[in-house]
Amino acid sequence: MRPAPADFIPHDRAANERFAPRENNMGQSITHKIIAAHMVGGSMEPGKAVDLRIDQTLTQDATGTMAWLQFEAMDVPRVKTDLSVSYVDHNTLQMGFRNPDDHQFLRTTARKFGAVFSAPGTGICHQLHLENFVKPGVTLVGSDSHTPTGGGMGALAMGAGGLSVALAMAGKPYTIPMPRVVRVWLTGRLTGWAAAKDIILHLLGRLTVKGGVGKVFEYAGPGVAALTVPDRATITNMGAELGATTSIFPSDETTRAFLRAQGREQDWQELTADADAVYDEEITINLSELEPLAAQPHMPDLVVPVAQLAGLKVNQVAIGSCTNSSYADLRQVADIVAGHRLCESTDTCISPGSKQVLDMLAMEGALGDILLSGARLLECSCGPCIGMGGSPVSAGVSVRTFNRNFEGRSGTKDARVYLVSPLTAAMVALRGEFSDPATWGEAPVQPSLPDDVPSIRHLFVQPAPEGEDVEILRGPNIVPLEKFPPLPDTLDAQVVLKVEDNITTDHIMPAGAAITALRSNVPAIAEHVFERVDAGFVQRARAAGNGVIVARENYGQGSSREHAALAPRHLGIRAVLACSLARIHRANLVNFGILPLTFDNPADYARIPADAAVRIDTTKLAAGGVMPVSIAGVGEVLVRNDLSAQELDIIRAGGLLNYVKQ
Ligand code: MIC
Ligand code: SF4
Numbered sequence: 001m002r003p004a005p006a007d008f009i010p011h012d013r014a015a016n017e018r019f020a021p022r023e024n025n026m027g028q029s030i031t032h033k034i035i036a037a038h039m040v041g042g043s044m045e046p047g048k049a050v051d052l053r054i055d056q057t058l059t060q061d062a063t064g065t066m067a068w069l070q071f072e073a074m075d076v077p078r079v080k081t082d083l084s085v086s087y088v089d090h091n092t093l094q095m096g097f098r099n100p101d102d103h104q105f106l107r108t109t110a111r112k113f114g115a116v117f118s119a120p121g122t123g124i125c126h127q128l129h130l131e132n133f134v135k136p137g138v139t140l141v142g143s144d145s146h147t148p149t150g151g152g153m154g155a156l157a158m159g160a161g162g163l164s165v166a167l168a169m170a171g172k173p174y175t176i177p178m179p180r181v182v183r184v185w186l187t188g189r190l191t192g193w194a195a196a197k198d199i200i201l202h203l204l205g206r207l208t209v210k211g212g213v214g215k216v217f218e219y220a221g222p223g224v225a226a227l228t229v230p231d232r233a234t235i236t237n238m239g240a241e242l243g244a245t246t247s248i249f250p251s252d253e254t255t256r257a258f259l260r261a262q263g264r265e266q267d268w269q270e271l272t273a274d275a276d277a278v279y280d281e282e283i284t285i286n287l288s289e290l291e292p293l294a295a296q297p298h299m300p301d302l303v304v305p306v307a308q309l310a311g312l313k314v315n316q317v318a319i320g321s322c323t324n325s326s327y328a329d330l331r332q333v334a335d336i337v338a339g340h341r342l343c344e345s346t347d348t349c350i351s352p353g354s355k356q357v358l359d360m361l362a363m364e365g366a367l368g369d370i371l372l373s374g375a376r377l378l379e380c381s382c383g384p385c386i387g388m389g390g391s392p393v394s395a396g397v398s399v400r401t402f403n404r405n406f407e408g409r410s411g412t413k414d415a416r417v418y419l420v421s422p423l424t425a426a427m428v429a430l431r432g433e434f435s436d437p438a439t440w441g442e443a444p445v446q447p448s449l450p451d452d453v454p455s456i457r458h459l460f461v462q463p464a465p466e467g468e469d470v471e472i473l474r475g476p477n478i479v480p481l482e483k484f485p486p487l488p489d490t491l492d493a494q495v496v497l498k499v500e501d502n503i504t505t506d507h508i509m510p511a512g513a514a515i516t517a518l519r520s521n522v523p524a525i526a527e528h529v530f531e532r533v534d535a536g537f538v539q540r541a542r543a544a545g546n547g548v549i550v551a552r553e554n555y556g557q558g559s560s561r562e563h564a565a566l567a568p569r570h571l572g573i574r575a576v577l578a579c580s581l582a583r584i585h586r587a588n589l590v591n592f593g594i595l596p597l598t599f600d601n602p603a604d605y606a607r608i609p610a611d612a613a614v615r616i617d618t619t620k621l622a623a624g625g626v627m628p629v630s631i632a633g634v635g636e637v638l639v640r641n642d643l644s645a646q647e648l649d650i651i652r653a654g655g656l657l658n659y660v661k662q
Contacts, residue, residue, distance in 0.1 A: 027274030030248055031181045031216045034156040034271075038139045040173050046180045046280065047214070049644045051173035052156075055138040056083045057165050059115075060125045062090035062386075062511075063143035063561055065102045065520040067162030068109040069481055071169050073657060078114035078466060080171030083133060085460075086110040087118040087125035091516050092381045093388055098517040101475030105520070110463060112470035113169075117461040123354030123380040126150070126322035130233050131356055132457055135259075135267035136251030141168045145240045145560040145584060146322050146403065152233030153258075154251030154271045156216075159240060161562035161588040163656050175644075177583070179216040179245040180280035183273075186223025188288030193443045196231035197324060197401065197421035200238040201293040202285060205303030209502060210554040212242030213583060215281070219249045220273060223287045228449070229258035230326035237323045238403045241300040243557055243582055261449045292437045294399075295419040298407040299502065306424055309434035315396035317348040317429040319422055320378070321385045324401035325353030327360050328447050329422040334366035335444040336426040337373035343432025344374070349390055351378040355456045363454070375429065387411025387512035399428045404558065406506045408532050411513070479521040482570060484593050484654040491595075491616040493546035493574055497530060497537055498610040503551055504558035505585060507533050509567055511559075519563060526567040541571040548614050551578040552605055556585025565592045569655075575616065577629075577639060579605055590647045593655035600626050600638035607634050623648045 028036070035044060041051035057079070059067045064086055071079075086106050091099040103120055110117035118128060125142070126149035134140055136154035140147060143162040150157030160174065168174045184203070190196070203217075217239050219232070227235075232249040239247030249255075251271035259268045292306040319325075319333055330352055342348050350370055352358040358380055361367040371377060384390030385402045391411030392398040398410055398417045405417035420428070427440055464470050499507075509515075509525070510532055518525035530537035541547045549555075549568070555578040556564060565588035575595035579602040589596045595616070599605055613632035620627045623645040628636035643651070653659040 026278055027276035029181045029183070029218050029273045029277045029279060030154065030250060030271055031156065031179070031218050034137060034139065042175065042178070044178050046178050048178050049175050050178040051175045052139055054081060054141050054168040054174050056133065056140040057081050057169050058085045058087060058125055058129055058140065058142035058144070058147065059162065059165055060090050060144050061088040061102055061106055062516050062519050063162045064106055065478065066562065067143050067166045068106060068113070069478070070163050070166040070657060071113060072109065073481060074166065074170050074660060076170040079169040081169055084115040084169050085118060085129065085133060086115045087128065088120040089124045089381045090386065090388065092120040092379055093513050095513065097475055098477040101477035102520055104473045104475065105478050107461065108470060108472045110461065112464065112472055114463045114466070116463065119459070119461065121379050121381065122456070122459050124322045124325060124382055126237060127325055127353030127357070130229070131262055131354060132460070136255060136269050136271045141165055141174050143560055145558065146237050148239050148244070148246040149233045149237040149322060151236030151239070151246050151248040152229050154249060154255060156246060156248060158246050159560040159584055161560055161565070161584060161591055163562060163591045164587060167656070167660070176245060177214060179214055181216050181218055182281040182283060183279040184217050184219045185221040185282060185284045186219060186287055187221055187284065188223055188286045189226045190287050190290060193292050193423050193437045193440055194290040195421035195423050196227060196234040198290045198293045199285060199287065200235045201295055201303050201419070202290055204241055204295065204301040205293070207242055208301045209241055209299055209557055210243050212239060212244030213554070214245065216245050217242070217247040218273065218279070219247070224250060225252065225254060228328060228446070229255055230328055234323055238300070241403055243554065245583060258449060261451055261453050263452070263455055292421060292424045294424065295405055297416040297418065298405055300403065300405060300419060306420065306434060307436045307438065309418070310436045312397060312434045314346055314399050314428050314433055316392040316398040317346055317425050318384045318390060318398060318400040318402065319349070319425050320351030320353065320383065321400070321402040322353065323403040324422050325351060325357065327357045327449065329401070330357060330361055331364070331366050331447045332444050333422050333426040334361065334369040336423070337375070337430060338369035340373055340430055342374040342429045346429055346432045348374065348429040349376040349378050349384065351383045352380050354380055355459065356454060359454050359456065384410065386516065388516070389513065391415070399425055401425050406504050406558065409506050409511065413532065477520050479523065481657070482522060484569060484658065486654040486658070487593060487618050487652045489617070489619050491546060491574055491618055493548045493614050493616070494544040495550050495608060495610060495612045495614060496540045496544050496547040497534060498550040498608065499533065499552070501552040502554045502557055505556055505561050505564040506558055508556065508564040509561055522563070522566055522570050525563055526570045529567045529571060538571060541568070541573060545572055547571065547573045548575045548577055549573060550605065550608050551576065553579045555581050557582040560584045562588040562591065565589045565594055569594055590643070590650055591656040593651050593653070595641070595651055597639040597641055600640050604637045607637070609633060621648060
């Protein structure tokens with residue numbers, strides 16, 4: 001018999017945060033309300049550092065082993081958040097001892113330190129957190145860049161490096177640059193084959209992958225009500241691809257109905273912006289005008305109408321990921337393919353976002369419809385999204401409902417990945433090629449969530465009672481943390497790599513089954529840094545002793561993986577000199593003692609030779625200041641930093657862990 005949801009004892013939950021009436025005459029956005037209610041230091045002036053009390057955290061296995069090692073090193077006996085959940089969803093392939101060693105370590109650290117544990121196969125962290133834990137008005141920090149999925153529920157949910165999350169679990173505030181708030185005003189309603197995914201693809205096409213840096217996208221307007229919570233979560237999830245700090249929807253009757261169906265209506269509260277709320281920017285989207293869209297290889301912002309791709313043959317279709325693996329997403333796919341045979345030459349796979357989704361599809365017979373159409377069923381996990389199995393054929397075209405299509409991320413270097421909605425993916429799977437949506441006929445009706453959905457909450461493993469002795473089990477894949485030295489007064493270093501715009505963390509620290517299994521072993525994973533960009537990087541970095549990376553705009557966009565800072569630091573990288581940096585990666589550089597510097601004059605980028613010797617007099621570094629650095633053969637170049645005094649101290653100490661220990 002299925003255990004009743006009541007058997008699940010939630011972790012110490014604080015009562016819902018209630019939002020105090022505003023004290024001045026200025027109306028507040030939802031973002032400002034949540035920040036004001038959680039602010040414990042800093043300033044709410046855009047761009048200034050603001051320190052936030054964090055209610056909930058999530059970690060996933062690929063970033064989590066490091067985060068929990070770091071938490072352990074902080075000597076804090078139990079997590080101090082209202083709720084911390086440790087998910088295993090990325091490295092679920094168990095080819096050899098590495099991933100299972102990590103899972104065992106995570107199970108025992110969760111039990112010891114007071115976190116809920118979600119075992120491999122239960123589901124994808126963001127989908128599970130949406131269904132079971134996140135609630136309107138809370139602050140959530142997760143060691144995964146798609147943590148903003150929780151914004152679909154009206155939470156202020158942000159991605160961060162593992163060390164920042166470990167600190168939040170230790171009860172310390174999480175600091176962000178106070179974002180500018182953009183109101184995205186939705187009018188009209190989706191029609192025909194247009195889906196929630198097309199809203200965020202439309203925005204990406206308009207604003208690009210760096211259009212959201214330093215901003216929160218807050219959705220409002222008459223178009224919001226008709227979007228379900230999973231629709232909203234698709235949009236906030238992929239707001240990460242805009243480079244946004246996060247995205248957020250109001251909490252309304254739709255939110256309440258979702259929570260009621262999940263058996264946790266008590267977690268609901270209404271949360272909307274004041275009618276006279278002031279925003280930094282405004283964008284309007286008329287949903288009635290949207291059509292099915294696709295992001296083309298190899299960036300999520302290279303968006304075109306699906307109709308323009310008609311005739312393009314497709315080798316693989318992958319449906320799932322934290323962006324589009326909800327019950328409604330997959331139920332619609334089932335409705336489209338039911339009774340048909342999918343194209344035989346197209347390999348189609350489906351990964352449900354959670355066991356709840358899988359269970360519902362099975363109970364309704366929709367799973368049978370999917371399987372008997374010829375699709376493959378994968379585990380409830382990230383899977384093909386980071387090349388954890390399910391790679392496409394050589395030079396293949398892969399159509400995915402995912403959020404990232406960076407070159408090589410699928411595990412096949414020359415594959416061409418397109419990002420689409422589940423509706424479009426199902427039609428592509430049927431026909432084996434892109435076609436014009438005008439030929440697709442009547443679109444399926446979006447199913448609503450039943451009033452009462454089956455709970456899987458009994459599957460979450462509860463922590464041991466406080467004070468109980470729990471042994472942490474670590475197999476040989478768990479390598480102890482490295483201690484880095486402080487920043488020297490004079491940093492003599494060499495440029496070891498010069499790269500262009502929009503370098504992703506997948507370029508820096510590739511994912512995939514073989515490499516991601518090394519996340520708990522920094523010396524081993526460091527051998528793969530930049531391997532898909534420049535095979536000589538590791539050798540040059542080692543030879544240089546101290547290294548500098550030079551880049552153009554938006555360096556480090558994409559994932560939150562701190563290994564994209566930690567592994568280069570292991571190889572001796574001490575500074576990144578770029579035209580601009582992505583938010584989470586910049587924070588990760590600071591956490592591991594790497595100087596994030598920007599050109600005062602971006603034109604200087606062109607003047608730096610790719611192997612120049614660099615001298616930085618670090619005694620001249622002042623928080624938020626401009627200073628000259630000497631570049632051999634060029635002379636002095638002015639560089640800027642946007643570091644707070646505390647961040648500068650962290651870098652001087654050799655990183656956040658050293659700083660905290662001090
Ligand atoms: C991703 O989608 O790139 C990942 C894999 O989920 C990463 C986290 C990681 O690298 O472990 C992310 O988005 O932060
Ligand atoms: Fe997992 Fe992909 Fe989502 Fe990252 S983007 S959390 S790899 S499903």
